[in-house]
Amino acid sequence: MTAEIAIMSRTAVVLAADSATTVTTWKNGELEKRYFKGANKLYELSRRGPVGLMIFGSAGLQTVPWELYIKSFRDDLGVEQFDKLQTYSEKFFDFVQHNDKLFSKESKRDSLLSLLGGASYRLQHFIAVHAGEDDVAKLAAKTPEEIEAAIALTEIDVEKLKLPDLLTEADIANAVSETATELEGVATQSIDIFIQDVARAHLVPRFVDMLIKFAVKQFLNYASLTGVVIAGYGKEEYFPVLEVYDCYGFLGDRLIVKKNENDSKTMDATKPAVIQPFATTHMIDTFRMGVSPDMFDAVYDSTKAALGEMGSRVMAECGAQTPVSQQRLAEIIEETRSFHVDQWFDQIRNQHVFPLSNIINSLPLPDMAGLARSLIELESLKERVTRPSESVSGPIDVAVISKHDGFVWIDRKHYFKPELNPRFFKRAE
Template sequence: MTAEVGVINERGIALAADSAVTINGSKVTNSAVKLFTLDSAHYVGIMIYGNADLQSVPWEVIIKSYREKLKNNTFEKLRDYVNDFEKYISSLEIWNSKDVQWAMVCKYTYTIINTIKPFLSEGKGLDEAINETEKLVPKDKNFDINEQEVITNFENKILNEFKSNFSGITDSQCSKCSKLVVRCLMSNYTPNDYTGIVFAGYGKEEMFPSIYNFQVDGIIDQKVKISGFEETTSNPLSNGGLASIVPFAQSDVMKTVIYGIAPELNDFRKQQLSQLKETIVSCFPKEQQKAVKSVFNRYDQLFDNHSQTEYVSPITSMLGNLSISELGNMAEMLVNLTAFKRKFSNDIGTVGGPIDVLTISKGEGPTWIKRKEYFDKSLNEGYKLRRR
């Protein structure tokens, strides 16, 4: 896991990322590289969070390979960089391997398997469990791949996984499950082990910075499955020039600072208020229930308004006036707060280690405020020549 943040106003952007990486769910090391730049001609920073690999290929290798391919070829818009990066990933020959593609299909196979199992533990038969699972699988087809080709290439492997997990499963049940796997793969559903990608900065013709955030689930049939695309900009023509704090991955501590209340605590408050409303409303005659509900809704809205007025608005209005260096300080502080919370709680320390901080402005371009290195640059003249 990780904690990352982008802090943006009209002057520029600051990005900060921790260095912790969890191995096998328990071992934590503090050496991961999650924040990158392209060559000096580009005013772009890239962050990753979540899964550090794309089907066993490290994202660090993919991003640095893209940097070498791109060299000094700039784009007018930041969105053009995102589009070109997607095309580059799709073009890599490594994805032609069926073993590499199976990694993605296998993930969805176990999504269906792990959805069926709880129904069986409730005492349902396998047919009923499969039918209940079918109701939960999205029917939309947002990911345009060759369905028949996937079935032809991987059906035997899919069937073997179902047979090893469900004794006595019939051929017709296996076939139905296989189709559910492919349907789930082609839908907008994304399992939890995706990679979040953040592009931040400027295209060549852009005056104000932007942040693009999206999730990459995997690649098959030379197509990348992308979801959750979001844009944040400080362009006054787009959003009035509003400054923003954009947290990624473990964002609970940062949101507590922004909204004045921990997200999980606010969720608990709303849940308890809803239950209390239902209990009290039921005690009134039917003709009075609407008025009683409106009282509860009003107080809930007052709470949200107070959070916005007393916490969110003062921070965002102050952000608009911060210098580039102050944006960097704020970004580092927000990641540090998350690391502090994780260190002194019942947690394995999923946020920590050196914090990399990068600022990007139209005047100076990408500038490292803090950056961990695993070697001494003074001993590596060749590196300095290559990166010149």
């Protein structure tokens, strides 16, 4: 877990991130988590342009740390600048996709095979269900004809699965061309339902074709998602821009990434300031709204139950000769609740969100940076007193990005003592 925030006014954008990281491993068949407090999540993306980047979610892209991609891109970019922040984003993801030195074509292919391997057991389980069993091991007693019938039913289910909008039929075709031959060659030695009975070998091509379709269609469900936040200015932009991307990693040779339009923001001369949290957001949302999100949801649900009970009691007390039907009562309750929630939202916006935005637009940059840091500290405090994991903790990095001053560190941790390493800073210069 992590907690990050972007606070954007017409003057600048402030980025802040904690340093907690979670390492998950399997030990004796059980999931074991370890927590560390020195991860870097906030980076300067360009040495010349006023652009910063934060990551949350997965710290690596298919085993390659994001830090390597970010710093390598910064070196490759050099002093080049672009007119729009969007171009920095496009160039960065293009660099990630085509940098075979960091993640080679062989590594991408191995990652694809790993994806198929993970999907193999899930698919065999579906075949077992269609064969009337609850365990893949029990398929050993089935005849080849029974297995073929179960595969035919599973093929229908796989065809019905929707291909996510981010993916295309070409992704399936490329995966087939990359892996089908190899999978068919090893299936009888590595896939349980074919190890159980060599007489089923003629079904291998159908299984492999179905497996690849199944794995690709479920790719987004099992990918290690990384949120990538890119903020700052292009040369032709005078107000800050915030772009947020969901990166799912490589599917074969293609990097699957999508811009998150809901969280991406662009400032102009008329817009209010923006407070945009990422990852763990509970306490920051409470600060923005004046009420915690879970309490809001609880009141929302309890209101429905209370209105339903009140409607039934009123009809009973009045001795209604033709009481309202349950369907009509439910419609009235929903209309009343929606009106109530709209009024509540108006109060939240008018008493908390809008005044806060107006104040932020007037804040000096040191105060904006202090606010960002305080909100991350508040989230960290909440985690520390309510959970044993402390999944939001560690030193907080804070940077301010403005049009003319560029990327400026306000708080930055080092894994070494700066006073003992003057040559490090000379090299950076």
